[in-house]
Amino acid sequence: DIYELSNKYFQNNIQTPLAKAAKEYLFNRKITDEMIKEYGIGLSLASNSDLTNLLTKKGYDLNTLNLIGLSSYNHDLYIDRIMFPLKDLNGRIVGFSGRRYDGQKTEKYINTKQTPIFHKGNLLYNYYDAKEWVRQKNQVIVMEGFMAVIRSSTIGIKNAVALMGTAMTHEQANLIKRLSNNIILCFDGDDAGKKATLINGEEFEKMGLNGKVAELKDGLVPDDYILKNGKDEFIALVNSAVTFNDYKIKSMKMGMNLNSEEEIANYINKV
DSSP: OOOHHHHHHHHHHHTSSGHHHHHHHHHHHTTTHHHHTTTEEEESSSSSSSSHHHHHTTTTHHHHHTTSEEETTEEESSOSOOOOOOTTTOOEEEEEEEETTTOOOSSSSEEOOTTBBGGGGGBBBBBHHHHHHHHTOOOOEESSHHHHHHHHHTOOOOEEEOOOSSSHHHHHHHHHHHHHHEEEEESSHHHHHHHHHHHHHHHHHHHHOOOOOOOTTTTHHHHHHHHHHHHHHHHHHHHHEEEHHHHEEEEEHOOOTOOOOHHHHHHHHHH
């Protein structure tokens, strides 16, 4: 109940003149008013105690607000951040991720700490809203972060979920298995994303799942790839995803000296 009330407060804030800079940031990232509404995006204010004061006036105990990660002593934990609500498997808000904007010199994201109802490793971003779309497509696309999921939805790809990071837990792997046996990994195109693709792909392989990989080029994240290359090219990339084994064989060749017979022999043995 507290998270739901807080989310309404954040959503109200982003529709006020106080949200001018935050709205400009979102619009520059091609996040529209429709997307803001659909994904419940909001704003925490620059004042450091507005939400805490609101909730205590509603009768909620300060110790509880501290416990669930909205307050720290008598002050708001989220200050001047764009707020993304995080839902559990049944669609209830159980936490938030607050993103800095406008060049602020602080952590890029602040996520709700572990609480009695929020364990990041037990949840997937967009799981609840993607379930029906996954059933229709008989396929689930696994991404790193929620911005990738939100951007994908704007071009009609709504069967995507996110780990909220690169390290997949055993619980998340089982949740994905419950959604579909047909999995496409679409992680960021940087070195960390490539490494995560290999690690997580092998985990799915152990579970007997049909893993494929949609590989992003030039170190781009899905959000930027879609903005740069457009809807058709991204959908074509997803539709032409390669099997995980093909991706693994290709990755083994990276940085290899193909003029060296010894290196080629070692590569063949690895494959």
